[in-house]
Amino acid sequence: xxxxxxxxxxxxxxxxxxxxxxxxxxxxxxxxxxxxxxxxxxxxxxxxxxxxxxxxxxxxxxxxxxxxxxxxxxxxxxxxxxxxxxxxxxxxxxxxxxxxxxxxxxxxxxxxxxxxxxxxxxxxxxxxxxxxxxxxxxxxxxxxxxxxxxxxxxxxxxxxxxxxxxxxxxxxxxxxxxxxxxxxxxxxxxxxxxxxxxxxxxxxxxxxxxxxxxxxxxxxxxxxxxxxxxxxxxxxxxxxxxxxxxxxxxxxxxxxxxxxxxxxxxxxxxxxxxxxxxxxxxxxxxxxxxxxxxxxxxxxxxxxxxxxxxxxxxxxxxxxxxxxxxxxxxxxxxxxxxxxxxxxxxxxxxxxxxxxxxxxxxxxxxxxxxxxxxx
Amino acid sequence: xxxxxxxxxxxxxxxxxxxxxxxxxxxxxxxxxxxxxxxxxxxxxxxxxxxxxxxxxxxxxxxxxxxxxxxxxxxxxxxxxxxxxxxxxxxxxxxxxxxxxxxxxxxxxxxxxxxxxxxxxxxxxxxxxxxxxxxxxxxxxxxxxxxxxxxxxxxxxxxxxxxxxxxxxxxxxxxxxxxxxxxxxxxxxxxxxxxxxxxxxxxxxxxxxxxxxxxxxxxxxxxxxxxxxxxxxxxxxxxxxxxxxxxxxxxxxxxxxxxxxxxxx
Numbered sequence: 332x333x334x335x336x337x338x339x340x341x342x343x344x345x346x347x348x349x350x351x352x353x354x355x356x357x358x359x360x361x362x363x364x365x366x367x368x369x370x371x372x373x374x375x376x377x378x379x380x381x382x383x384x385x386x387x388x389x390x391x392x393x394x395x396x397x398x399x400x401x402x403x404x405x406x407x408x409x410x411x412x413x414x415x416x417x418x419x420x421x422x423x424x425x426x427x428x429x430x431x432x433x434x435x436x437x438x439x440x441x442x443x444x445x446x447x448x449x450x451x452x453x454x455x456x457x458x459x460x461x462x463x464x465x466x467x468x469x470x471x472x473x474x475x476x477x478x479x480x481x482x483x484x485x486x487x488x489x490x491x492x493x494x495x496x497x498x499x500x501x502x503x504x505x506x507x508x509x510x511x512x513x514x515x516x517x518x519x520x521x522x523x524x525x526x527x528x529x530x531x532x533x534x535x536x537x538x539x540x541x542x543x544x545x546x547x548x549x550x551x552x553x554x555x556x557x558x559x560x561x562x563x564x565x566x567x568x569x570x571x572x573x574x575x576x577x578x579x580x581x582x583x584x585x586x587x588x589x590x591x592x593x594x595x596x597x598x599x600x601x602x603x604x605x606x607x608x609x610x611x612x613x614x615x616x617x618x619x620x621x622x623x624x625x626x627x628x629x630x631x632x633x634x635x636x637x638x639x640x641x642x643x644x645x646x647x648x649x650x651x652x653x654x655x656x657x658x659x660x661x662x663x664x665x666x667x668x669x670x671x672x673x674x675x676x677x678x679x680x681x682x683x684x685x686x687x688x689x690x691x692x693x694x695x696x697x698x699x700x701x702x703x704x705x706x
Numbered sequence: 707x708x709x710x711x712x713x714x715x716x717x718x719x720x721x722x723x724x725x726x727x728x729x730x731x732x733x734x735x736x737x738x739x740x741x742x743x744x745x746x747x748x749x750x751x752x753x754x755x756x757x758x759x760x761x762x763x764x765x766x767x768x769x770x771x772x773x774x775x776x777x778x779x780x781x782x783x784x785x786x787x788x789x790x791x792x793x794x795x796x797x798x799x800x801x802x803x804x805x806x807x808x809x810x811x812x813x814x815x816x817x818x819x820x821x822x823x824x825x826x827x828x829x830x831x832x833x834x835x836x837x838x839x840x841x842x843x844x845x846x847x848x849x850x851x852x853x854x855x856x857x858x859x860x861x862x863x864x865x866x867x868x869x870x871x872x873x874x875x876x877x878x879x880x881x882x883x884x885x886x887x888x889x890x891x892x893x894x895x896x897x898x899x900x901x902x903x904x905x906x907x908x909x910x911x912x913x914x915x916x917x918x919x920x921x922x923x924x925x926x927x928x929x930x931x932x933x934x935x936x937x938x939x940x941x942x943x944x945x946x947x948x949x950x951x952x953x954x955x956x957x958x959x960x961x962x963x964x965x966x967x968x969x970x971x
Contacts, residue, residue, distance in 0.1 A: 355756055355808050358764045360921045362943060366928060487789070554790070601788060639781065639791035685794045704950045705774065705957070 364702075371703040372658065372672040377410045378418060378696035386438035387412070387681040387690045392463070393698075394421070394440075394447060398432040405432040405453060409466075412690055412698045421461055423454050423468050439482035439491070443684065446514055448491065450479050458482065458493065460515060472516045473504065477546070480564075484508075485552035490579060491515050492559060494547035500524045502546040503561060505582055521582040526563055526575050541567040548572075549596060552579065553603045554638070560606050562594040563587075574608065574617065586622050590615065598636045598643065600663055607634050607643050607663075614645060614661075628666060629659075633677060636663075638686040644701060646677040646691060658691055658699055674699055721889045727896040734903045735841065739834035741910045746830060747822055748917055750863040754820035755926045761817050762940050764809035766947035768802070773954035775802035780958065826862065829870035833858045837877050840906040843898050851877075 364373075382395035391412040398405040409419040434452040441447070446469070447461045457471040458479070477496040484491055491506040491514075504519040529544045543566045550561035556579060563573035572594045576586040592611030599606055606617040607627075614631040615624045631645035641663035648656045658677065660669040676693040683690065689701035775798040782788070782795035822830075835841075837858070839851040854873055861869035917923055932939040 355760055355764065356921065358760065358767055358805060358808055359756070359925055361767060362759065362763055363921050363925045363928070365946065366925070366939065366943065555787075601785075601790070639785065639788045639794055685797045686790065687794075704770070704947075705777075705954055 365704070368702075370672060371670050371701055373700040373702055375412065375698045375700065376696055377412055377692065377698045378408075380696070381432075381694050382408065382410075382696065383433050383694060384436035384438065385679050385692050385694065386440060387679050387692055388440035388444035388447070388463075389442060389681065389684040390444040391683060391688075391690055391700075392440075392444060393679075393692055394438050394449070396432045396434075396436050396451065405430055405434070407436075407449065407451065409463075410696070412692070412700065419466060421466065421468070423459055423471075429453075435478045437479050437482050439484055441484050441514070442486060442488045446488075448482050448484075448515065450475075450482065452478065458515070460513060470513050470516065472513075473506070473519065480546060480548045481550055483550050483552065485556045485579070486554045487556065488514065489556055490552060490559075492550055492552070492561075493519075494550055494561060496546035503550070503559075503577075503582065505559070505580055507580060521580055523577065523582040523584075526573065526584060526587055529563065529573075542570055547575070549594060551597055551599055551606075553599045554601055555603045558585070558603070560597060560599065562597065564593070572610065574606070576619070586619070588617065588622050588624065590624060596631075596633045596635075598634050600636050600641065600643070601639050602641070605663075607636060609634050609645075612647070612649060616663075627661075629661070629668060633680045633691075635680045635682055635689065637682055638684075640686060644680055644682065644689040644691075646674065646680055648675070648677075658701070660701070670701065670703065672699065672701075718889065720893055724889045724893045724896060727893060727900065731896050731900050731903065734900060734907070735835050735838075738838060738840070738903050738907060738910075739831045741907060742834040742838065743827055743830050745910050745914055745917075746859055746862045747827075748914065749859070750820045750822070752917060752920075752922050752926060753863055754818065755929070756922055757817040758819065759922075759925065759940065760809050763943045763947065764805070766944050766951065768805040768809035770947055770951050770954065771798070771802040771805040773951055773958065775799045777954060777958055820863070820865070822862070822865065823867070826865055826867050826870065829867055829874065830858065830862050833870055833874050836874060838903075838906070840902040841899055843895065843902070 367373075377393065378397075380397065382397035385393055385395040387393050393410045393412060395408060395410070396405050397408050407421045409421055430453045436451040437449065439448045445462070445464055447463050449459045449461065450457075451459075455471065456475050456478075458473040458475075459471050460469040461467065462469050473493060475493075475495055480494045480496060482491070482493055488508055491508060493504045493506075495502055495504075501522045501524050503523045505521040506515045507520050508514040509516065525544045545564040545566050548562040548564045550559055552559050559577045559579050559582070561575050561577065563575050565572050570593070571589050571591055574588045574590055574594070574597065575584060577583065578585050590608070590610050592613070594608055594610045595612075597606055597608035604619055606619070608615050608617060608624075609631045612630045612632060614627040614629055614634060616627055617624050629645070629647065630649065631647045633646040634643050635645075636643045643661045643663055644658065645661060646656065646658050650657050655673055656675045656677070657671050658674040658680075659671040661667070662669060674691065674693075676695065676697075677691045677699070678694055680689065680691045682688070687702075691699040691701075775795070778791075778795040778798035782791040785791045833855075837851045837854050839848050839855055842848050842851060854877060858870060858873050861873065929939045
């Protein structure tokens, strides 16, 4: 009779993987990347199609609204400039109204990119907060009537600001972040309306009159979190906006300056002593000690100061004599322009967390990565 | 020699099946040895390239990162209230230490390139056929074979023919390897071995694909391709990094200190 040599069936246990040492992986990929480098700028296609309201995080993630997938319905989506991770849709439970991709949306990343605050016409009229580590919706706060103009976190994430078209009274709100649980919740700690002496134009009253205060727009906390600079938007094609500096957290107005034209971006230098801003395609510097603007020798629509070096990365959509756009670095010590690179259609700019790289993105998903070997 | 009719009558069906299975297993064992050889060859080539890359280019990156860390530390010292600058200095120091630990200290001797001789390949094939861990189901024998196979892989990577020959002759067949208990039991063992060999073949394929997709392989291919066109890419990389090291050094010496980038770089 046949007898099998009955041994317990053994599960195959293979020898440890004979893979190569992974410790050298960082130096190897660095070499591979440097090999392909012919400038300090790298260009990369991050997504196909188009997305609007794009906002870059300090870790190179990008959120925006797109209708390229998901049966054509607009939705919030997350891309990654650095990795090849597939795009990720972010949803708010039971709140998906059908609305076009170009409907208003505002995003703000927390300094470490852990949280993302968002407002979108497709949702309830509140600010929505996402935990980006868990890719989960955390909750909502800050009910509004007029769609927000700008959302912003302070340098360490201690404060969160929201601007909106001027209502009857309030146009700027400030929250203090909690250390545990949901970082922003409940009512704002400070709020403020139109600057003294400027008549607000009530939102919803039809066309605003020339020269009326439309509300606060872009804003930026100083790196030391003691000041908030915001743009007071003034109605009219040829009207001039104002920059208003508030104390944080009281929102007491400290300074006000009328600029030339409409401001498209503003950023604080890391010394807390000057603001770089762009208005009507021109770049300016505003030293706070004098509160007089200085026209810089270059044009720009977007600007972002380095977190700790006297450097500013700028985008200009139009370069004299060429009608071509460019990205470039400016040394704020001597205003020399460095590392220019041709670029078109940039909608957001940001330095990464440690300031070793800068990112720029276009609505068509083209990312420009400024990655100098020595910074 | 073909069996005659009388023999055929005496050969039991399980023995016929066993013969077929053994034939199949022999072919698979040959294929396994060949695939293991290819895999070992690729690993050895990549490992040798990695050593050369770290020796020549990695050591330059390590030096550059050290200068960058010193620059960042000085900037942080100049701006004691700037949290970001302090954090950047800490990060730069961590990166410099990491690069140093990976690249190591540059050895005086240049790492060798890997090139397998015909004899080395033949010995490895024989070892793989004889002692491959997937050719046994016995736990004890398997552990022994795994250890020997690891030694064989290391010896192959070093191009050590003598060691491979020693492994081959020194291996004692385990009792499990001896056939016994009749054709039925042997048939079961052969089927199990066949299944193990097939499993290992799939694994080798996956491992090879992973290696071929790796950055290290991409870099090696680029270097090799350039060499065929008369370019020494590693030398070019070293020159680039050395230029950056010179810039970092001069910036560190620069008394202004806050000059962030070299003009016209």
